[in-house]
Amino acid sequence: MKNMLIAQSGGPTAAINASLSGAVQEAIRSREIDRVYGALNGIQGILKRTIIDLKSQFSRQEDFFALECTPAMALGSCRFRLPDPESAEGRALFENILETFRLYDIGYFFYIGGNDSMDTVYKLSLFFQEVGEDIRVMGIPKTIDNDLPLTDHTPGFGSAAKFISTAMLEIIRDCNVYDTHSVTIVEIMGRHAGWLTAAAALPRTVGARAPQLIYLPEVPFDPEQFLKDVAEVQKITQNCIVAVSEGVRLANGSFVAEDFQSGLVDAFGHRYLSGVGKYLENLVRDRIGCKVRSIELNVLQRCSSHLMSATDLNEARRIGSHAVRHALAGDTGRVMVMERVSNRPYLINIGLGDVSRIANREQLVPREWINKAGNDVTGEMFEYLLPLIEGEVAYPTLNGMPQHFLLNTELAPPPGRE
Amino acid sequence: MKNMLIAQSGGPTAAINASLSGAVQEAIRSREIDRVYGALNGIQGILKRTIIDLKSQFSRQEDFFALECTPAMALGSCRFRLPDPESAEGRALFENILETFRLYDIGYFFYIGGNDSMDTVYKLSLFFQEVGEDIRVMGIPKTIDNDLPLTDHTPGFGSAAKFISTAMLEIIRDCNVYDTHSVTIVEIMGRHAGWLTAAAALPRTVGARAPQLIYLPEVPFDPEQFLKDVAEVQKITQNCIVAVSEGVRLANGSFVAEDFQSGLVDAFGHRYLSGVGKYLENLVRDRIGCKVRSIELNVLQRCSSHLMSATDLNEARRIGSHAVRHALAGDTGRVMVMERVSNRPYLINIGLGDVSRIANREQLVPREWINKAGNDVTGEMFEYLLPLIEGEVAYPTLNGMPQHFLLNTELAPPPGRE
Numbered sequence: 001m002k003n004m005l006i007a008q009s010g011g012p013t014a015a016i017n018a019s020l021s022g023a024v025q026e027a028i029r030s031r032e033i034d035r036v037y038g039a040l041n042g043i044q045g046i047l048k049r050t051i052i053d054l055k056s057q058f059s060r061q062e063d064f065f066a067l068e069c070t071p072a073m074a075l076g077s078c079r080f081r082l083p084d085p086e087s088a089e090g091r092a093l094f095e096n097i098l099e100t101f102r103l104y105d106i107g108y109f110f111y112i113g114g115n116d117s118m119d120t121v122y123k124l125s126l127f128f129q130e131v132g133e134d135i136r137v138m139g140i141p142k143t144i145d146n147d148l149p150l151t152d153h154t155p156g157f158g159s160a161a162k163f164i165s166t167a168m169l170e171i172i173r174d175c176n177v178y179d180t181h182s183v184t185i186v187e188i189m190g191r192h193a194g195w196l197t198a199a200a201a202l203p204r205t206v207g208a209r210a211p212q213l214i215y216l217p218e219v220p221f222d223p224e225q226f227l228k229d230v231a232e233v234q235k236i237t238q239n240c241i242v243a244v245s246e247g248v249r250l251a252n253g254s255f256v257a258e259d260f261q262s263g264l265v266d267a268f269g270h271r272y273l274s275g276v277g278k279y280l281e282n283l284v285r286d287r288i289g290c291k292v293r294s295i296e297l298n299v300l301q302r303c304s305s306h307l308m309s310a311t312d313l314n315e316a317r318r319i320g321s322h323a324v325r326h327a328l329a330g331d332t333g334r335v336m337v338m339e340r341v342s343n344r345p346y347l348i349n350i351g352l353g354d355v356s357r358i359a360n361r362e363q364l365v366p367r368e369w370i371n372k373a374g375n376d377v378t379g380e381m382f383e384y385l386l387p388l389i390e391g392e393v394a395y396p397t398l399n400g401m402p403q404h405f406l407l408n409t410e411l412a413p414p415p416g417r418e
Numbered sequence: 419m420k421n422m423l424i425a426q427s428g429g430p431t432a433a434i435n436a437s438l439s440g441a442v443q444e445a446i447r448s449r450e451i452d453r454v455y456g457a458l459n460g461i462q463g464i465l466k467r468t469i470i471d472l473k474s475q476f477s478r479q480e481d482f483f484a485l486e487c488t489p490a491m492a493l494g495s496c497r498f499r500l501p502d503p504e505s506a507e508g509r510a511l512f513e514n515i516l517e518t519f520r521l522y523d524i525g526y527f528f529y530i531g532g533n534d535s536m537d538t539v540y541k542l543s544l545f546f547q548e549v550g551e552d553i554r555v556m557g558i559p560k561t562i563d564n565d566l567p568l569t570d571h572t573p574g575f576g577s578a579a580k581f582i583s584t585a586m587l588e589i590i591r592d593c594n595v596y597d598t599h600s601v602t603i604v605e606i607m608g609r610h611a612g613w614l615t616a617a618a619a620l621p622r623t624v625g626a627r628a629p630q631l632i633y634l635p636e637v638p639f640d641p642e643q644f645l646k647d648v649a650e651v652q653k654i655t656q657n658c659i660v661a662v663s664e665g666v667r668l669a670n671g672s673f674v675a676e677d678f679q680s681g682l683v684d685a686f687g688h689r690y691l692s693g694v695g696k697y698l699e700n701l702v703r704d705r706i707g708c709k710v711r712s713i714e715l716n717v718l719q720r721c722s723s724h725l726m727s728a729t730d731l732n733e734a735r736r737i738g739s740h741a742v743r744h745a746l747a748g749d750t751g752r753v754m755v756m757e758r759v760s761n762r763p764y765l766i767n768i769g770l771g772d773v774s775r776i777a778n779r780e781q782l783v784p785r786e787w788i789n790k791a792g793n794d795v796t797g798e799m800f801e802y803l804l805p806l807i808e809g810e811v812a813y814p815t816l817n818g819m820p821q822h823f824l825l826n827t828e829l830a831p832p833p834g835r836e
Binding site for chain 2 (some may be wrong): 012022030037040041046070071072073076078079165166167169170171173174176177178179200203205206292293295296299300301302304305306307309383386389390391392394398399400401402403404406
């Protein structure tokens with residue numbers, strides 16, 4: 001019997017601990033896995049040997065559910081890319097990792113992360129094969145941006161989309177109370193892909209008439225055209241509501257806010273850099289002159305576990321569990337993916353993808369899911385998004401707040417040395 | 419039998435429609451009230467006679483619950499202060515209002531709002547008494563800021579506090595994933611009173627070790643002392659998390675951000691004004707040099723009905739219902755208030771206050787509920803806040819989003835002219 005190791009990497013999501021929970025539960029159920037370890041702060045925890053025992057931390061089934069409802073990485077994260085194993089520095093790191101794996105008698109390694117982490121999975125699986133070690137390495141995807149190829153969507157995205165659509169609906173209600181002209185600009189995460197910004201359109205499926213304008217990073221942004229678009233909306237309604245991706249760029253490729261704020265310094269000469277929302281707010285105030293405000297949804301988009309999508313939570317848990325089953329069946333160097341079978345009823349198949357085809361690639365919004373003018377999404381987008389935000393999660397609470405589950409990070413000695 | 423009129427005013431809250439619902443339900447139950455009208459956009463709707471029928475809009479009991487879970491004013495709002503009735507302009511406006519009330523045969527008027535609205539209640543009740551009209555005018559308080567005197571707390575505050583404490587807890591989890599030094603600054607609403615900012619401390623009651631620093635507007639803010647405070651926290655932990663009120667002021671009385679950003683213009687000469695969070699972010703980057711970010715919780719604090727406090731919702735509904743009962747019993751020129759009987763179990767009495775004593779006054783955080791250094795709150799604050807955020811609300815949903823209840827705003831002709 002071999003042991004298993006799991007780690008998390010990249011940016012936080014609301015669902016990433018559900019994948020951890022699914023994998024750990026599956027490992028505990030299996031008769032082929034002995035100890036279940038977690039590395040703290042991703043691959044860095046393997047290099048530094050900050051490894052903890054996971055099996056002993058869950059005394060009740062409710063603990064797993066509480067973990068699933070806890071945002072951000074329970075095991076911590078890192079932003080670290082493994083260098084090329086052919087380089088001298090790279091070789092030493094890979095040897096170091098192998099030594100740790102041998103010490104802890106690891107037969108199965110699971111890495112939950114975005115496309116940088118899938119690059120690690122790819123390199124490690126090749127390295128273990130090359131040195132003739134039967135250590136199976138599997139990738140479990142997560143990202144709020146939903147920008148991974150091969151998979152219909154990524155765990156973590158549905159919950160972020162649910163937070164964005166709900167927040168947008170509530171902002172729409174907030175905007176409608178006064179009987180005056182106003183523009184509200186909501187800035188949404190996603191530097192390259194517009195999936196999250198598109199989710200801001202969902203209130204229109206429940207009768208809201210806003211947001212009227214939606215700008216994704218897939219289409220070049222023209223501030224002059226934006227002002228014209230706002231003016232058009234103001235002809236028909238008092239409250240113009242705009243959803244804009246933080247990543248929109250001018251035709252010359254530079255980020256909108258970056259280009260215009262290049263000279264911005266405060267009274268002490270400190271450089272200011274605010275987001276595109278603040279920039280557009282200033283533009284509207286200056287050129288249109290009506291009441292205007294900008295709202296940045298900020299990190300709540302990725303950590304609002306109080307508003308998880310039940311669909312997302314269940315898929316994240318299942319994908320973690322399936323990864324363990326596949327590793328036990330002999331797979332390695334593979335990544336878990338989802339294929340959509342149908343929308344009504346919503347059905348997905350969980351399958352395997354080739355990790356080399358997911359690493360370092362991006363899945364953007366197809367141009368045909370954006371309208372011709374580049375300021376809205378089309379019907380296909382609604383069909384695609386709606387099932388992903390479905391379902392409420394009744395998370396455990398304490399003192400009127402979510403009750404999170406935190407891991408005991410006391411380090412575990414290698415087996416045989418306890 | 420007389421008719422009743424109700425209106426809403428001031429800034430949105432998550433619970434303001436629960437008071438509307440409570441009042442309308444009580445009116446429908448009563449045998450002494452005939453028609454139930456709502457004025458659109460507060461007192462301006464009375465002046466413009468944009469009046470709608472409410473009774474006919476609720477066909478099922480669930481409609482009331484859906485209304486209670488809908489943020490912002492269902493009847494719309496205004497920012498309008500009635501002038502002095504002694505002035506010529508004022509006299510004309512009061513006569514206009516009286517004419518509308520006679521036309522619609524109004525015997526009872528309820529105004530849901532903050533302390534400006536209570537000023538309207540006061541002036542109107544005096545005016546009606548002076549001209550010998552038996553029109554009873556009652557104030558139903560709401561504010562997220564919790565800055566009204568006479569009452570233990572105000573409907574709307576508990577839900578805003580619950581959103582802030584939950585968001586802060588989730589931000590704390592988000593901050594902890596990387597193994598590096600960072601400062602996170604969360605800017606919270608409340609220009610004069612620090613109650614909302616104090617709610618950011620609540621995660622410490624469920625085991626979180628942050629936020630370590632809390633700055634309320636009741637104590638003068640010193641940027642140099644702030645930098646020292648941050649440095650002290652960084653000696654003991656990697657993640658320094660700060661909650662700061664948007665309303666903190668320097669010892670000279672000016673708002674912190676205002677003073678320092680006075681010269682801030684972008685490349686086109688447009689004036690930039692960001693909040694205190696952004697200002698402190700820049701200050702930390704410049705003077706301490708570590709990773710730093712600022713987060714503005716923004717309007718979600720006041721409109722997040724997806725995270726209402728059940729305590730707040732129930733109190734808001736009850737206070738609306740009690741206002742109607744008191745008006746029927748003969749009261750006028752009074753405001754509904756809450757008196758806390760005990761914390762464990764949490765018990766309140768709903769009573770009446772003199773509206774002249776609530777209008778235009780503010781209830782600030784007592785100095786003794788803030789620590790000596792002015793960078794934290796004391797135990798009394800936790801005792802005070804915890805019951806107010808208690809309880810979850812299972813709001814109705816549609817397409818994975820909250821299902822809001824919107825009023826039909828078709829105008830109602832005066833009775834007898836239908």
